[in-house]
Amino acid sequence: MNEQALLQQLALGDREAFTTIYQQYHAGIYNYLLKFTRNPALTEDLVHDVFLKIWEVRAQLDIRKSFDSYLYRLARNTALNQLNRLALYDTIRDELLHRLSLDATDQPLMNALETKQYEALLQKALDSLPPQRREAFILCRQQGRSYEEAAAMMHISRNTFKQHLSLAVKSIRDYLLEHGNISLLILLVSLK
Helix, strand or coil: CHHHHHHHHHCCHHHHHHHHHHHHHHHHHHHHHHHHHHCHHHHHHHHHHHHHHHHHHHHHHHHCCCCHHHHHHHHHHHHHHHHHHHHHHHHHHHHEEEEEEEHCCCCCCCHHHHHHHHHHHHHHHHCCCCHHHHHHHHHHCCCCHHHHHHHHHHCHHHHHHHHHHHHHHHHHHHHHHHHCHHHHHHHHHHHC
């Protein structure tokens, strides 16, 4: 089956067409992304994210243009976005370490009142989540379970778990940004 026919089948939700495309492009996308990340585990996660995005937008793919170019551009953008998030995390972590190195009497990290306010706010954010997202967040971020453990406990695939967790974190972050103190949010996100 040629690429145009595969893409037409993919647009209709054909899983076999998706599997064929995945198998055809996986190695090339992996090697391409590995040049950006230099980290095999992160690269594999990014490859899965790229193909998950392809599946999500399958009906909107413009099959008259080069799918190959689209796929590699999507992979590049996915890698750059993730690397930017990691760089932001490193910046926040460095700031936190700097604050922690200061004398505790000069710069208390968080007083008891702020802690209670944050806990109440976080609980409201958690309560606003759909059940599976809430469970994913609790298992991974509060109980410290690995993606594999948590996915098995929820009886879902690792990729589905990652999607639930990602959406949960985004919803909680948005809730805290809307209802909370941004400096408190930055400190607490970096502690997790």
